[in-house]
Amino acid sequence: MRDTFVRTLIDIAKDDKNVHLITGDLGFGVLKPFWEQLPDQFTNAGIAEQNMTSFAAGLALQGKAVFTYSIGNFPTLRCLEQIRNDCAYHNANVKIVCVGGGFVYGSLGMSHHATEDLAIMRALPDVTVLAPGDLVEAECATRAIYQHQGTCYLRLGRGGEKRIHEKIDDFQIGKAIKIKNGEKVVIFSTGAIFDEVVDAIQSMEEHSINPALYTFPIVKPIDRAAIEECAEQYELIVTVEEHNIIGGFGSAVSEVLAELPGPRARILKIGLDDRYSSIVGSQKYLRDVYGMSAEKIVKRIQGIFCE
């Protein structure tokens, strides 16, 4: 996903000399094609994310479209106030890019688990929040934030994600993507956990459960219309995110649901159950430990139907 992002950004930046990429001294091997091909549009701000983010705001206010790049919580939590005051309040054209959403860096420890970023970034007014689910969504999301004036947050996985969509014809900020219709259950997925959801659905289909599926590569603004429609059409909405269940994608969906009048679908939020992980492991391993693997997703949904 990170390679897709960089490749796409190089395409964009070759056509627009005002595009500028700043890294917080990360991206070894990943950003190299960018700095080799576009050295004048690249800056290493060093290991200083607060300065990087304010600096990006200043640069953006000079007319540049600035992408800041780092991993885990460094481009977000470490410099949250700089994002709030300097970027968002000034409507600065800064795109904050995080590689390693969720448990991507699972074996590196808690400091590197980005599991509250969606909630925190979503709480900031004038910040658009995206979490693409596969390589196609990652490319579309990169192009979309470039086109979108203002501060955006792009939460990427890492490397090795699949290409799940064949193509996306009409990627729009504020719109969810319907993958398939189903019966009784609809699953909403955001971010790179999408591959687990796809596996879960395959497994459920073998057991005669046929859930509908939507991806939400844009967490904010959330696609209210899609949620409202599904709330009428299905009995159960399941949100899946590699993130704390408090404040993130599932909460965003719940907020819409809670305000709907009349009978509506109930919700099951699948994500990290409000904790930090001190357990070390691969992304795959930690997803399973914390109930977000395909197998665990199936069990949770089956559990609801067996109640």
Added chain:
Amino acid sequence: MTSEQLAWKIRRHGIEMTHLSQGSHIGAVLSVADIIAVLYNDIANVDPADPKMPDRDRIILSKGHAGAAIYAALAEKGFFKVEELKTHYADGSRLSGHVSHKGIPGVEFSTGSLGHGLSVGAGMAYGAKKDNKQHKVFVICGDGECDEGAVWEAALVANHYKLNNLVAVIDHNKMQSLDFCENTITLSPFADKWRAFGWNVIDIDGHDHDALRDAFIKAKESIDKPTVIIANTTKGKGISFMENDILWHYRFPHEGEEYNSAVAELRAQMPEGITDMYGAEESFKEVAATKEVEEQKL
């Protein structure tokens, strides 16, 4: 208007604004007044008729709590009506206690949380150099603000990228919120720190307008280094009972003796060629009486 006249007006407005609003930070407004007056009056290329002109110099007040000084300078330079200064801190006003750019012509950047401005200024300076723009970026910081680590992150970056179009001015009044800087977190040797970070350092009396002008001119001539002007100032400058007294970081000039003495002291220092925009002494009472009537109506 001379810079001395503008500085006096900034102080006079500062007293009036904090008195009316019961707002904080008059000590900082009085300390930074001369720096801002010289910068807006004699140095910076800014135009009230075209506040967003692309080649304007950028001025960021990183110590946003002294925002009243910027608002006063901008109003006096014609960016918006002087009358609006009275709304500082008030319900529904756009003039917040810490400086905000939203809807206010001439304010380059909103601040209030310390330690942001120099990084933003560095980004602006870097962008200007990338595009071969000639304008300068001025960032006014507090000395207490230099407790913030981000200031030194910016100092590193500005040196690394040789941002000679970036000028930091430290309003070095030696005091912060609760005490003197040296009793809080030692800054000295302050100038040496900046030198060690690779900056061109100019150490001056921050109330001496000629020295300020010379320093800004020298800063503009810097070939390959960012410049920091360490402007040695006095917190509360110009009002004897406010000078170097930590009380006046937060206290506002109260009705009666405090307010009357502050105004009287300022009037005694009023440069030739201007009049007190708040009128004769009688009219202060009228203003107060009007305010009371208005309050009763509310």
